[in-house]
Amino acid sequence: QLARGVYLKHITRHLLGLFSGQPGGRAFRQILSEGAHKSGADWSLVEHALSLTEREPITP
Secondary structure: OHHHOOOHHHHHOOOOOOOOOOOOHHHHHHHHHHHOOOOOOOHHHHHHHHHOOOOOOOOO
8 A cells, every 4th residue: 555655644544443452552552643644654653553562472
């Protein structure tokens, strides 16, 4: 999507509820909300926001 010219803010608005009520959820939303509209925002912003959440490891 980004390569086709879609702004990151149009993608991240759909991600804002993912970590609702979870540890790190507020930081996740804050990083995306404040950074996605800035010029030059790319997928590394989403990766940074994900790094702030506490997730359980997935076990097979």
